[in-house]
Amino acid sequence: DGVLVSQLSRPCRMMLLVNPQSGKGQALTLYNNHIQRMLNEAGVPHTLVITERQNHARELVKEADLSQWDALVIMSGDGLLFEVINGLLERPDWEQAIQTPLGILPGGSGNALAASIHHYSGSSPVSSEELLLSCGFLLCKGLVSRMDLVSIHLSSSPRLFSFLSLAWGFVADVDIESEKYRHVGAARFTVGTLVRLASLRVYKGRLAYLPASEDYNNQEGLRNNVTLHCNNQTLSLDLCHPSRDSVRQNTFHNSCHSNNSLKVRRTESTVSKSPSKALSGPPDSLLLPLDQPLPVDWVAVQEEDFVLMLAMYQSHLAEDLFAAPDAAPDDGVIHLFYVRAGISRAALLKLFLAMEKGAHLGTNCQHLVYVKVRALRLEPFSPKGIITVDGEVVEYGPVQAEVHRGLGRLITG
Ligand code: ADP
Ligand code: MG
Incomplete structure (x- = not known):
């Protein structure tokens, strides 16, 4: 329906x-x-x-x-x-x-x-x-x-579903550190931001994503099949069954390892619902297991030094943090923001102040990157740290996410 x-x-x-x-x-x-x-x-x-x-x-x-x-x-x-x-x-x-x-x-x-x-x-x-x-x-x-x-995959916890945000670095730290200021209500994030700014640090890791294509908005119900082309061989992957296919892909990969012009071509096709009824929740058609290399049509971010990574799927991160001005509840898009290391405290503070009105993207901050994606993967390098999903702490380590457009229903008035 x-x-x-x-x-x-x-x-x-x-x-x-x-x-x-x-x-x-x-x-x-x-x-x-x-x-x-x-x-x-x-x-x-x-x-x-x-x-x-x-x-x-x-x-x-x-x-x-x-x-x-x-x-x-x-x-x-x-x-x-x-x-x-x-x-x-x-x-x-x-x-x-x-x-x-x-x-x-x-x-x-x-x-x-x-x-x-x-x-x-x-x-x-x-x-x-x-x-x-x-x-x-x-x-x-x-x-x-x-x-x-x-849907959020972590290295050893069961899969989670998220309606709001996935955060690492500055934003995740503020969210959790500010829990102790809960008694001041929504102002806890402002207090937390100022405290964290005083001890601003760099978070090291690898970030990659699958960009949302321009025409995606009109393609509800389509799933992706991926075709690998290598040395005149072709392999079609049904990404609804990533674990099964990743084995095949690896075998294929190994047989082609000398050829570095491996290309992945994305072909759209309508796929019927997953037959795997054992799995609770919809299958993730865009993700390969976390210990596998990325699908080749993903974009790997060059930087490995960050101040924050914030993936949003609603407009607001808090009452006074209008972080994703473009976001709609059912746009099928993960609004991915990251801030590269090297930003000054003053510039970061300016970003957060501008965010109150959703004006941070207009500040021309060279360290802020914004991209619309359908899936992403983050691999933090440090052994300890904080990752939050919808403001809740989750297992720290590699994480990947895929958007399921319109899966839930929300009373919006
Ligand atoms: P807040 O914005 O104040 O953090 P949340 O809705 O995020 O409010 O609630 C925080 C946590 O409180 C949730 O993880 C929820 O499971 C937990 N919780 C729910 N009911 C109770 C209760 N009666 N006592 C303590 N914690 C509770
Ligand atoms: Mg909470």
């Missing part, structure tokens, strides 16, 4: 998950003072579920009878939605489950998705309680859009 925007059914049976510990610990108070009445007046019956611990929401949606619910809404920071999305995609019926419309009300200290939804509605920027009221209003309107989700 190719409907891009739909309307929540009425009456809508909504599960509202509230994390009483998120942000300044005020989510329940905010619910009682604002949201309860708003939803009741709009005729949106809802069942309140108060989360008791980490992973409570994840387990709950993994087991829930989803036929009982028309929407799952979380009132917390982005961390709780991350749990809900991963819980849905861990279900055997993930394909159906991830169609459940998801909503968010800002109750945490990191409310990036709420700020993004507010931005998509065309309203001018607001923060704190005004943002909550705006998101409550949009929720009552109940328009549902498709939402891109990004």
Whole structure:
């Protein structure tokens, strides 16, 4: 079903998950003072579920009878939605489950998705309680859009799904170091940025990506098959089964190793759904295993010294960080930013200040690079460090990501 925007059914049976510990610990108070009445007046019956611990929401949606619910809404920071999305995609019926419309009300200290939804509605920027009221209003309107989700591969953890961001270097460090300033709410990122600037450092690693082609926007439903050409031999790879094909590719690679003009040609073809039902969540058609060389049509970034790498798929990284002004919830694009080492503290501060208005790309900063991609791979060199997915710490080490266009549904109003 190719409907891009739909309307929540009425009456809508909504599960509202509230994390009483998120942000300044005020989510329940905010619910009682604002949201309860708003939803009741709009005729949106809802069942309140108060989360008791980490992973409570994840387990709950993994087991829930989803036929009982028309929407799952979380009132917390982005961390709780991350749990809900991963819980849905861990279900055997993930394909159906991830169609459940998801909503968010800002109750945490990191409310990036709420700020993004507010931005998509065309309203001018607001923060704190005004943002909550705006998101409550949009929720009552109940328009549902498709939402891109990004699958994240780490070296030994199970695959994750991400709706917001993948970060390494400066941004990831600030995100995690600033958790101790959680009591100041959204201002925690500003405080954290200033602290980190004082001890600015270089992060070493290798970055590569698959650029999003210009005509990609009109090619929903297409998957890529790759054909390798070498010494008049041809090998077609079905990248829906990367592990199986990578063995074949390696054999092929070895038989051609003396020929350095190996070319990969990308051919578009419509591929039916993966037969591998054992895998929960959609297959990744663009990725080879992390310990394999990159597909040849990927672009390897020349620099190995970075200050940050930030991949975004929503417009806002925080209430006041309008990091990806171009981003739409279902554009099928990973907005990849990186800042090369050598940038001065003053220039980096200027970038972050400009980001409040989404003006950082217009500052002509020579160290900032922005590219739209469909997949990426990062291999940090240092043995220790921080990588975040949607603001949550994940296993540190090599990581790769692929966007799944419109996999989820988001109540955008
Ligand atoms: P914040 O923006 O304040 O970080 P999040 O939504 O990211 O808010 O929530 C932070 C974490 O709190 C999430 O990882 C979630 O699993 C966890 N959590 C949920 N409910 C509780 C609870 N009752 N007590 C402690 N932690 C909780
Ligand atoms: Mg959080």
